[in-house]
Amino acid sequence: MSRLSSTDTPTEEEAAPEVDTARNELVARFTAHLGEGLLESHVDPGVDVWLRVSRESWLEAAEFAKSGLGFGYFSFLSGIDWMPSPFGRDMDSSIDVALGNDERSEIDQTIQHGVAGGTGRFQVFARLNDVVNGLGITLKVDLGDDLTVDSWVAVYPGANWHEREAAEMYGFSFTGHPGLRPLYLPSEFEGHPLRKDYPLLARQMKPWPGIVDVEKMPGDDDEGDDS
């Protein structure tokens, strides 16, 4: 598991461009093990790999990644709310202000998922590392209407606090978690702050003025004064 000498640096970065054999093989092994459980995958050659698994395979994916593929390192786990904010993306107006255009762009309320796709509003995603080969992997899972998914604590004990955080911030529930108490928020706190429909009061009370002051960059050559 551990290399005690730093002389043997991994060479997978050099083999990066176009076809990423290491990451493609990773996806192939996941497909072979999970079968139907692996819903979608995406490889960004030389950079990263994403896998979306079904809810039933979420725990199995973690077990396989840890014992079968050497992803012993648990990096983080969190959630995503894909529903565009009903309050509008108030920063959009800033483009118009800055470009001298008063028309506000229409807020698109359709849910568009990110890399490796998805269904429904909420996703849980987690990141694992293989410290021997220097590879990282992002796993995603769609949550159904009950916002429940298996807990990873039995496989990665480090997931404990991350799941508590996701639970209070998004209102998720993790089956098999030893104690889903709030981590940061006081116990009487209402609502789930990281959901897109949870208003950020500071922004609502005092709307953003738009880009009124664009910082001059060293590369800007249109105005040469240093005042």
Place this chain on the structure above:
Amino acid sequence: MTAISDREQLSYIAAQAADARVNVELETEGMTLNIGPQHPATHGTLRIVAKLDGEQVVAVDPVMGYMHRGYEKLAEVRTYPQVTTLVNRIDWVGSFANEVPFILAAERLMDVEAPPRAQWIRTILFEMSRIANITLFLGDMGLQVGAVTPAFFAFRDREHVLNLIEAATGGRFHPNFDRIGGLKDDLPAGWITETKRVMKKMRQYCDEIETLVEGNEIFQTRTRGIGVIPADIGLSYGLSGANIRGSGVDWDVRRDNPCGLVHNETDWKVWTHPDGDSFARFWVRLQETRESTRIIDQLLDNIPSGPIMAKVPRIIKVPAGEAYVETENPLGVMGYYVISKGDLTPYRVKIRSASFNNISITPWLLKGVYVPDIITILGSLYFILGDIDR
């Protein structure tokens, strides 16, 4: 009459009960000890509720959230250049290092690469914030075992590094200097010569700490074999930085997954220690500080000339996509998972901070240790509260 005898009876029973309690020598009642929220070993406001049996810890429950500022939510309503102001305040002792992974993630989404000179200066400042951060730890670790002098040494010598950071960036603690596509400014005149002088001084500081703390017998007894983390447990909790390298895991993002930083242009070494105890974590950090001064020296020698800013639009809109970039920050691996929908603001930013994972091992690690060791173990894990609570 009967009343008196009743009272006598009661006092007799009470005395018997007291005797019985004393006689069962080792069985003491459990006690709950609150450590913090204000305690020097917690670097901020972490509260640890420890259930004790005599001097031994039965269970601990860290309570966070005293400093939760909700940066992940705030980042959703700020433009990309504005986010660096927030993330500066995550690990406030090594601020510049916090900005780097976020900017790198935004650059990856925009497909922009900083010019070589900017990458070099970034790496130099990145390592400098490591020195500023870990210098404090090295002195503070002495403080945890009762040696006050190293702490003064630490604050004295950290000042030299902070002055350099201030000279280059304008901010001692919150530089806010990194920009998408490069840096705010070039280095000031005379900075390179001065930095070389200071690096020599920092190496002397490391030697001082080595003789003053590391070789000290009391320090050795208080840290050797205390708080041992086996490598596989550390990995499954997601420990990083010197905490995992102190357990013999040879993994350093700077070497194994360099993205945007140029550490591998220099000749340097990743230090590990096989023991996994408090002493090993201290030792690894001490070696790393020295190594950082060497990295900076080498980078200063072959710093390329040229622009420090790539061509980026004045109003930055980041194309839709997802990117996760992690770097080896002073406290451990720090990463930003940035989801963009093509707006001025990020759609979602997940901040993976090192201390959050590093401290999540405490319920496991502190079970069964003695009360004074809680302090040294917490000290050796080295966390900054802003980095836990974000």
